[in-house]
Amino acid sequence: MSLDDAYFDYPWRRHGYDHERYDWSMLADRPAINWPEGKRLAVWVNLSLEFYPLNQRGEPFPVPNGMKMPYPDLRHFTLRDYGNRVGVYRCLKAFDRHDVRPTVAINSQLARDTPYLIQRLVERDTELLCHGWNMDHLHYGGQDPEQERELVKRSLDTLNQLAGRPVRGWLSPARNQSWHTPDLLAEHGVDYCADWVNDDMPYRFRTGHGPLTMMPLSTEIEDQFVIGQNLHSEDAWVEQVKDAADFLIEEARQQGGRMLGLSLHPWMIGQPHRIACLEAVLADLMGRPEVWQATAGEILDVFNAQSKA
């Protein structure tokens, strides 16, 4: 018994990557980026508003945090829905209290079906990212390209219309992509994508329809990863965010601006027993003189002005 000989072919064993999407470079070697007013750390806070369908198809896999029980899974459906009814308003209040201007990544179907919510966000002049159609409409390898094109177009058209202006950012449901997703995003006018978590600064992505910038939104420090998947306490999450900020600020002194993308979910951090921990994090970050709290689009604009396209 043996494996097919093709298992020992290494067609991409060469300098750089095993794909053409972006160039290889180490963060420490890149020219320094300077944030406004000599700040060291750009803090981008993103809240994801998600609709998890009750009749989840799970194509090609069940989305993390989605339905887990036999149909109808009232438990997970309503726990997630809690975020969009209750948690989100608690989070917005916390942001206001600490003068934080978040971005909001929203499933377009949710935006369409909850006019009050999207109007509140637009009226607050919130920078929106399109978070795909819903959490059960994944983008994935092997997906029919025309089906995905329709999905991207529908998601962006719907949200652009509701927002009254073109949305610049994209976050894929479950951060999953097909081989074509970046091309489709650029083709439909998206400036930045937050799916790839391989950097602590923005970097250029290559697509068949011009440039796209990747704005890494860290998974490892996000609320649902630390608290929900790793089962660490809320206090431990606060400590980890503070430790991350300490380290990135120090690195920025040596090497130039750094970015901390803080990803939040209202069904997780918007619970009554957790919200104080979010406030503790926001108070800590906003109290640091080295921090520039900005939206992804604002960070991208500064990055663009100082780096090659």
Place this chain on the structure above:
Amino acid sequence: MKESLGVYDYWPYEDRPRLEWPNGARVAFWVAPNIEFYELDPPANPHRKAWPQPSPAVPGYSIRDYGNRVGHRRQMALLDKYGIRGSVSLSVALCEHHPEIIDMCRERDWELFSHGIYNTRYTYGMSEAQERAMIRDAMESIHRHTGQKCAGYLAPALSHSERTLDLFAEVGSELFGDEGGFYTCDLFHDDQPTPVSVRNGKRFISVPYSLEMNDTIVYAVNKVEPRHYATMLKRHFDRLYEEGAESGTVMCIPTHNYQVSCPHRIKALEEALEYITGHDDVWVTTGREIAEHYLAHHYDTALADIEKRKGGAR
């Protein structure tokens, strides 16, 4: 399939011949950064899936790429600060993909040992000839790119066959005689090096590389909080340092840049390194140097003691 591994004999930890490290050190301490390359679109192996999602598996690939783009330099700066030379468990395709990292390791006289070609190509299902060719490719690549005669092995993604250790020892002998292919990191049965029997009868040993202290096991499997990892590392060291007064012990911290070098975790590693290297009787060394010292001074004594105690306690 065998019921038992059968490559080493039972050898009780108590009352072994005294193991002496250079300069009377109690603990031989080494750090093994895994510098890995995972493929975005690996070929399918019938025995193990590389990624949970259909390719491209953006979440898994991109965080591992973070290790190379961002994390590597952070860990390297820490090891420089505490005077530690890394013993790199290397996906050898990284010599082609990211030679800049290899150059930095060479400049620091770090050891590079084989961790297969890619961490998304598994040993499962390989014929003996295929596995031998893969092992040879890896050892030759390290030699071509660095001039080093690869001494150690940690199978790619810890995927093994029954012949893995035999083949590694044999290819090492073919390429480098006794100067290559003489230790494995794949066995977790002891806190001291132990002899391991291989098919060609070579003097071959296991060097302790700890899964318990491995950051990926700690963070991704056991879900440990970063600051508690520092506590675990210090406790682990304290006990081995205490026991090392009687007979030398080995402590390894196996790391991955996509785990330890995340900004919310790197402080834990720094705290542990500062603590451990702050002790007087620690030999800060590499996997190869531990293996060479053991083979030169303790291997024969160990074999004799194992033989003597096979029959029982009396």
